[in-house]
Amino acid sequence: MLVEGKRYRDLPSFFKTLFGERVQKLSIDGGFTCPNRDGNKGWGGCTYCNNASFNPDYCREVKGITRQLEEGIRFFDAKYQGQKYLAYFQAYSNTYAPLEVLKSRYEEALAHPKVVGLVIATRPDAVNEEILDYIAGLSKHCYVCMEYGVESVNERVLETIHRRHSYREAEWAICATAERGIYVGAHLIFGLPGETKESMLEGAVRLGNLPLHVLKLHQLQIIKDTVMAEEYARNPEKFQLYSVYDYLDFVVEVIGKLCPEVYLERFVNQSPPEYLIAPNWGVKNFEFVALLDKKLEEKDVWQGKYRNI
Ligand code: SF4
Numbered sequence: 026m027l028v029e030g031k032r033y034r035d036l037p038s039f040f041k042t043l044f045g046e047r048v049q050k051l052s053i054d055g056g057f058t059c060p061n062r063d064g065n066k067g068w069g070g071c072t073y074c075n076n077a078s079f080n081p082d083y084c085r086e087v088k089g090i091t092r093q094l095e096e097g098i099r100f101f102d103a104k105y106q107g108q109k110y111l112a113y114f115q116a117y118s119n120t121y122a123p124l125e126v127l128k129s130r131y132e133e134a135l136a137h138p139k140v141v142g143l144v145i146a147t148r149p150d151a152v153n154e155e156i157l158d159y160i161a162g163l164s165k166h167c168y169v170c171m172e173y174g175v176e177s178v179n180e181r182v183l184e185t186i187h188r189r190h191s192y193r194e195a196e197w198a199i200c201a202t203a204e205r206g207i208y209v210g211a212h213l214i215f216g217l218p219g220e221t222k223e224s225m226l227e228g229a230v231r232l233g234n235l236p237l238h239v240l241k242l243h244q245l246q247i248i249k250d251t252v253m254a255e256e257y258a259r260n261p262e263k264f265q266l267y268s269v270y271d272y273l274d275f276v277v278e279v280i281g282k283l284c285p286e287v288y289l290e291r292f293v294n295q296s297p298p299e300y301l302i303a304p305n306w307g308v309k310n311f312e313f314v315a316l317l318d319k320k321l322e323e324k325d326v327w328q329g330k331y332r333n334i
Pocket residue numbers: 059060061062069070071074075076116117118148174188
């Protein structure tokens with residue numbers, strides 16, 4: 026069911042229903058690394074990735090989890106009184122460690138009195154049955170959402186960007202997580218080299234048909250100190266970066282085709298200006314959401330309107 030005034034299922038409305046108040050995700054650096062950086066799967070990471078570009082200042086692993094939570098809560102409590110928090114293990118691959126290590130870090134976060142749940146971002150190939158069984162146990166007592174970086178459903182595109190896992194693995198992870206009653210989220214990036222508008226639209230629909238609870242969409246950004254930044258400098262013509270208005274039209278199309286059950290959490294990335302090479306929209310997330318709401322109204326589109334067309 027859509028909340029009045031919204032033409033898509035937005036995650037804040039779901040949180041309000043579930044928790045009865047505003048809930049803030051608080052980014053935590055759990056001190057993990059990534060199999061695509063330490064040589065297990067590869068070196069150098071995905072071609073677009075620079076973790077520093079999405080790690081807030083209060084969030085540095087050396088500080089420890091409780092201290093990061095305290096600093097984050099102090100920051101957000103000054104803006105919004107009395108809200109609850111979800112510890113968001115965001116940087117790198119947050120299931121990539123022995124189970125005992127995972128337990129101690131997640132449970133330290135959950136021990137904070139203002140933390141009501143976890144969001145665990147990871148790669149689809151960095152979970153297994155044992156980890157998921159443990160997380161399923163946690164999810165019986167609090168909100169837990171696994172957030173998988175899928176990025177594309179196109180195997181060739183995944184190879185091009187050096188993800189070093191397949192879409193098939195992403196499908197397995199999403200289904201194995203949902204089967205255990207754990208909330209599941211996924212990321213998609215729109216505009217990766219090798220994608221077409223049709224392949225991205227089809228990919229979003231295909232992903233949205235899996236047992237997903239939350240979907241996050243992002244436009245491709247070229248970030249400093251990445252392999253992609255070098256590729257972009259050498260061959261900018263290989264990249265078709267969106268203008269904000271083209272992206273807006275595309276997202277409207279995606280929403281019209283998406284499964285009406287999935288909650289939409291984000292539509293844009295906002296890398297800090299010191300990291301961003303292109304495209305430089307200068308549009309904040311809330312501004313994009315306002316433009317999107319207006320555009321959906323103008324075009325009379327709502328989530329799933331064109332699902333069977
Ligand atoms: S995007 Fe994720 S999986 Fe890829 S290199 Fe960065 S941390 Fe690792």
